[in-house]
Amino acid sequence: MADTWGDFKSFEGKKFETFDSEFTKQTSELIGGQDLTACFQCAKCSAGCPVSDKVNIQIHEVMRMLLFGMKEVLDTDMVWLCTTCYTCQERCPQGIDITDILFGLKNIAFTKGKSPQGYVTARQGLYDTGRLYAPTDWEREDMELGDVPEFNVEDTKKILDKTGLMKLKEDE
Ligand code: SF4
Ligand code: SF4
Known part of the structure; x- marks a missing residue:
């Protein structure tokens, strides 16, 4: 079990050489197979997120991590500090079910012993x-x-x- 709200605090100084397309597929399936490439990083989701000033990794960054198949997303604080208010999902111009992904990420993180x-x-x-x-x-x-x-x-x-x-x- 994790002691804190996510061990992944920053992208600074990190190199990611292997991206996991299976993980991208798995997370896409959390929202009925929606195409995660539809996210064009407008950050409208993050702009309305009530915990944006509390998290290290913003929700639009989470979306990019998912597209790149970065399993490190399970170690971000956003997974646990998200209040599931659905603001991001309502605001997304691409209609991506962002909040529903976060519910699924919580479950995946739990099964991997990554929940606080x-x-x-x-x-x-x-x-x-x-x-x-x-x-x-x-x-x-x-x-x-x-x-x-x-x-x-x-x-x-x-x-x-x-x-x-x-x-x-x-x-x-
Ligand atoms: S609002 Fe939608 S399209 Fe814009 S960054 Fe967030 S997930 Fe991507
Ligand atoms: S559902 Fe979570 S990520 Fe989306 S705006 Fe609300 S707190 Fe932020």
Whole structure:
């Protein structure tokens, strides 16, 4: 598991001699086989992205990395810091399903053990306890709510099983 939001922080000083066309094909298939060469690097996606000032690698750069079959894209922070707001997808003049690619990249990164530890822990915690966060009675009192209600975690597990929450495994 990765400790940070992506190990690939910059293109500076890096040389990429081998591009993987199979990886380009795999990512294109995430969006129904759309042609990634349609991206002409206008950067309209990045211009509207709400996390553009938080990431090291911008979304239009991610798109170029995909076209070139650069698997290093799985190590970029954009994969995990993307809020899936769909702004880029709405703005793309070429109609590329950019956000949908990012969902797929998250899944691929997870199976390769590249997801941040916090995601892995949160997923397990949600499955084991039915909660991502345990509210306290005093917090509820402040909001004039009653005690934290009891619930049967086995029921929530059944629901989560149906969503396939735990289906994706590392090294699939
Ligand atoms: S908006 Fe579309 S065409 Fe423009 S850089 Fe982004 S993905 Fe490429
Ligand atoms: S979906 Fe992700 S990459 Fe696209 S604009 Fe929103 S945060 Fe940025």
